[in-house]
Amino acid sequence: MKTESSDDVARVLVVGGGYVGLYTALHLQRTLKQELRRGAVEIVVVDPEPYMTYQPFLPEAAAGSISPRHVVVPLRRVLPHCTVLIGEITALDHAARTATVATLAAEQAGDADVVLPYDELVLAPGSVSRALPVPGLADVGIGFKTVEEAIGLRNHVLEQLDIASSTRDPEVRDAALTFVFVGGGYAGVEALAELEDMARYAVRYYHNVQPEDMKWILVEASGRILPEVGADMGRYTVRELRARNIDVRLETRLESCEKRIVRLSDGSRFPSRTLVWTAGVKPHPIVAASKLPVTGHGRLRCTAALRVDGVDHAWSAGDAAAVPDLTAPPSAAPDAVCAPNAQHAVRQAKVLAENITATLRGGEVRDYAHEYVGSVASLGLHKGVAHVYGRKLKGYPAWFMHRAYHLSRVPTFNRKAKILAEWILAGLFKREIVSLGSLENPRAEFELAAGTGRHNETS
Numbered sequence: 207m208k209t210e211s212s213d214d215v216a217r218v219l220v221v222g223g224g225y226v227g228l229y230t231a232l233h234l235q236r237t238l239k240q241e242l243r244r245g246a247v248e249i250v251v252v253d254p255e256p257y258m259t260y261q262p263f264l265p266e267a268a269a270g271s272i273s274p275r276h277v278v279v280p281l282r283r284v285l286p287h288c289t290v291l292i293g294e295i296t297a298l299d300h301a302a303r304t305a306t307v308a309t310l311a312a313e314q315a316g317d318a319d320v321v322l323p324y325d326e327l328v329l330a331p332g333s334v335s336r337a338l339p340v341p342g343l344a345d346v347g348i349g350f351k352t353v354e355e356a357i358g359l360r361n362h363v364l365e366q367l368d369i370a371s372s373t374r375d376p377e378v379r380d381a382a383l384t385f386v387f388v389g390g391g392y393a394g395v396e397a398l399a400e401l402e403d404m405a406r407y408a409v410r411y412y413h414n415v416q417p418e419d420m421k422w423i424l425v426e427a428s429g430r431i432l433p434e435v436g437a438d439m440g441r442y443t444v445r446e447l448r449a450r451n452i453d454v455r456l457e458t459r460l461e462s463c464e465k466r467i468v469r470l471s472d473g474s475r476f477p478s479r480t481l482v483w484t485a486g487v488k489p490h491p492i493v494a495a496s497k498l499p500v501t502g503h504g505r506l507r508c509t510a511a512l513r514v515d516g517v518d519h520a521w522s523a524g525d526a527a528a529v530p531d532l533t534a535p536p537s538a539a540p541d542a543v544c545a546p547n548a549q550h551a552v553r554q555a556k557v558l559a560e561n562i563t564a565t566l567r568g569g570e571v572r573d574y575a576h577e578y579v580g581s582v583a584s585l586g587l588h589k590g591v592a593h594v595y596g597r598k599l600k601g602y603p604a605w606f607m608h609r610a611y612h613l614s615r616v617p618t619f620n621r622k623a624k625i626l627a628e629w630i631l632a633g634l635f636k637r638e639i640v641s642l643g644s645l646e647n648p649r650a651e652f653e654l655a656a657g658t659g660r661h662n663e664t665s
């Protein structure tokens with residue numbers, strides 16, 4: 207890995223290999239083909255993980271409809287003309303145009319972090335869960351943004367069914383069978399709906415747990431859910447979830463969850479061993495640490511050409527960036543910005559790559575403008591809701607559209623084929639209902655054999 211940028215090689219540093227990072231690098235590989243061949247440009251993509259996560263498929267991964275390895279895209283495979291560096295950018299000095307990267311190798315060898323000079327910066331670290339100071343939340347809550355969280359949650363839910371089935375203590379059973387989700391955006395609603403659907407299917411194999419023994423609760427502070435699909439479809443989703451015996455509580459807040467007792471602002475209180483927090487996102491903390499200009503909401507203040515406002519050689523897009531929405535109706539606030547979603551992230555990445563290419567070649571940049579076309583959401587197997595190009599769909603057609611749309615969008619032909627094959631096979635065979643939670647502790651068996659395990663300590 208080069209750590210010095212030589213005068214004749216322009217280094218484009220892409221921070222984050224998510225939607226924006228991956229697609230920007232993919233486009234740059236094509237638009238800068240000649241420069242890459244001549245060795246005049248180097249594209250470096252830095253991410254702590256060696257893969258991009260296709261987040262809209264996380265709820266299906268949690269439900270077991272897609273294998274975890276098929277919702278991630280290996281960066282090295284799809285970016286053969288870029289340098290992929292696995293590490294975390296811990297500091298940026300844009301005045302000096304250097305980034306500090308903490309790599310696993312440096313950490314394990316006790317070496318200093320790598321300092322990486324660059325010429326053009328694409329800062330696309332996305333967002334993190336916006337946790338509020340709710341008592342107990344940091345101890346028991348889990349988010350739903352990564353493949354690890356989605357699979358961890360699947361295993362956890364199945365494990366709760368095992369706990370409920372094997373205890374005689376009614377309190378333990380109640381807590382195990384109560385699943386609380388806070389936040390009614392698509393992450394929360396899809397995660398809850400897919401997991402409930404999976405658990406409802408799984409309990410048919412438990413002799414002493416019935417579907418009606420489970421309590422699935424959705425807590426939302428505002429008066430509506432799924433704003434992405436519009437007010438009508440949001441109301442339909444509330445009715446659909448309630449018809450499935452899911453307790454949707456609007457205009458309600460989580461007050462505390464200490465000692466696994468959930469307390470809500472409507473005065474209710476119940477024990478629960480599952481608290482999923484999907485109540486919004488905020489820009490990744492590296493954005494604030496970069497000292498680049500940010501808006502009141504902490505997103506990077508960008509121009510419509512995706513430059514960081516007033517800063518040369520710095521670009522951004524996606525969840526971390528506040529990009530003016532040039533298609534907003536005149537009635538909207540004059541400072542309307544694009545919503546943090548994949549639809550904008552993918553399209554912004556294309557314009558971003560074109561603008562960087564134009565800048566390196568001394569050409570003109572163009573503005574990003576895309577009118578939001580609506581959204582699709584899955585509510586479990588064969589159930590969904592959609593509002594796209596003004597058309598509203600519910601039930602099976604919406605679910606089918608959700609699958610067709612995301613299959614067409616997930617990167618690489620290889621991945622599309624594998625996901626399609628998985629769906630076809632899942633239609634022919636029964637669903638998988640085992641918890642592989644023990645994968646999280648693969649050394650347990652060997653520790654037991656070696657006499658250092660938990661059982662040996664207590665015996």
Ligand SMILES: Cc1cc2nc3c(=O)[nH]c(=O)nc-3n(C[C@H](O)[C@H](O)[C@H](O)COP(=O)(O)OP(=O)(O)OC[C@H]3O[C@@H](n4cnc5c(N)ncnc54)[C@H](O)[C@@H]3O)c2cc1C
Pocket residue numbers: 221222223224225226227252253254255257258259261262263264265293294295296330331332333350351352392393490492523524525526546547548549550551581582
């Ligand atoms: C469950 C779920 C479902 C969703 N469904 C939809 C949907 O149906 N439709 C839709 O439009 N949107 C959907 N979204 C939103 C969409 O996924 C995001 O808007 C999109 O991922 C934003 O892209 P991004 O590149 O800004 O961030 P990300 O895709 O999150 O990428 C950020 C990347 O930066 C990396 N990174 C972070 N910090 C650092 C650092 N310090 N150094 C280096 N790398 C770093 C991260 O590891 C990550 O890979 C969903 C989100 C979730 C969580």
